[in-house]
Amino acid sequence: MTENRTRRLGTLEVSAQGLGCMGMSHGYGAADDAQSVATLHRALDLGVTLLDTADFYGFGHNEELIGRAVAGRREEVVLATKFGFANRLGEPTLIRGDAAYVRQACEASLRRLGVDHIDLYYQHRVDPRVPIEETVGAMAELVRAGLVRHLGLSEAGAETIRRAQAVHPISALQSEWSLWTRDLEEGVAPVCRELGIGLVPFSPLGRGFLTGKYRSVEGLAENDVRRSQPRFADGNLERNLAIVAALDELAAAKGVTTGQLALAWVQHRGADVVPIPGTRRERYLEENLAALDIVLSEEDLSAIDAAAPAADVAGTRYDATSLTFVNG
Numbered sequence: 001m002t003e004n005r006t007r008r009l010g011t012l013e014v015s016a017q018g019l020g021c022m023g024m025s026h027g028y029g030a031a032d033d034a035q036s037v038a039t040l041h042r043a044l045d046l047g048v049t050l051l052d053t054a055d056f057y058g059f060g061h062n063e064e065l066i067g068r069a070v071a072g073r074r075e076e077v078v079l080a081t082k083f084g085f086a087n088r089l090g091e092p093t094l095i096r097g098d099a100a101y102v103r104q105a106c107e108a109s110l111r112r113l114g115v116d117h118i119d120l121y122y123q124h125r126v127d128p129r130v131p132i133e134e135t136v137g138a139m140a141e142l143v144r145a146g147l148v149r150h151l152g153l154s155e156a157g158a159e160t161i162r163r164a165q166a167v168h169p170i171s172a173l174q175s176e177w178s179l180w181t182r183d184l185e186e187g188v189a190p191v192c193r194e195l196g197i198g199l200v201p202f203s204p205l206g207r208g209f210l211t212g213k214y215r216s217v218e219g220l221a222e223n224d225v226r227r228s229q230p231r232f233a234d235g236n237l238e239r240n241l242a243i244v245a246a247l248d249e250l251a252a253a254k255g256v257t258t259g260q261l262a263l264a265w266v267q268h269r270g271a272d273v274v275p276i277p278g279t280r281r282e283r284y285l286e287e288n289l290a291a292l293d294i295v296l297s298e299e300d301l302s303a304i305d306a307a308a309p310a311a312d313v314a315g316t317r318y319d320a321t322s323l324t325f326v327n328g
Helices: 033-045 057-070 099-113 132-144 158-167 188-195 236-254 258-267 282-293 298-307
Strands: 006-009 012-015 050-052 078-083 118-123 148-154 172-176 198-202
Touching: 006 198, 012 078, 033 057, 033 282, 057 078, 057 099, 078 099, 078 148, 099 118, 099 132, 118 132, 118 172, 132 148, 132 158, 148 158, 158 188, 172 188, 188 198, 236 258, 236 298, 258 282, 258 298
Parallel strands: 050 078, 078 118, 118 148, 148 172, 172 198
Antiparallel strands: 006 012
16 A cells, blocks of 8 residues: 555554455355465555454454464554354354453464454454443453553444443444445444544445445355345345446446445545455455545545435345344
8 A cells, every 4th residue: 555544543553444354264155274364465565454353253263364474574463353252153142241251252362363462352242241341341451461452342332332432442343334334324433433433344345245246146155154144135136236236337437346436435434434345365455455546526425325325225234133233
């Protein structure tokens, strides 16, 4: 990336675009560690500093992968990881935010990453059984112990964010945000901005759908999570493809890819917004980073909003069970 390509999450300075690493180990088919490490190295070479992972991604594999990739280059990286999912694959979802688990999870992540501190430590989902004050209080203890530098929340609701901030400064709120997922614009984003909390959109390309590369689920791996997501289901998929078709036309007129246009829209949400598009491939990493060079006028933004109105998106972003764990 070129100069002046940094933004702040609270007081934490990071690259204006980060790299979401989940897909290197989890959710999108078989892992290819060699390919993923090459992409991680290329990201660092291009000035990406924010690498985002979680203990849940590949049940530890993703943290171990990133740890190997950044060995010897630790000073170039802002390592962000998350805790909270305490279940294994195939088991019912279990979220834990109790103080004992917070410390246990952090120490395990440090071992897998092979580092002595985590730069940005998120609660992956809010535990409805544990007051947020207890969870963030335990996270604050990690800061005082030097094991963590900055704290974050993921998919938390506005009131929870306020209560958390009262315990310890929160640097970042990570939630899904894209042209087809705009839930946080009403309540969460304004609260974060009031409190000086940065916003980290995951899936800014709608799990790849907004790139225009997916016209069906037929080419997806059998264990690809998108096969079970409502927006990729028969009926919904066809309606959502109409949105992509409209974006295709705008992107072609601007001389960019559809994915770059959709990602530039997210980048233009504000100077406190740091999207983390995920990819395992160097080609797509470079394509995503090129979106930072796209300038969108007010006219462009209005045209994009008109082409992709939130009300026209068919299907919820998660199934009914998974939706119960967001905006907690």
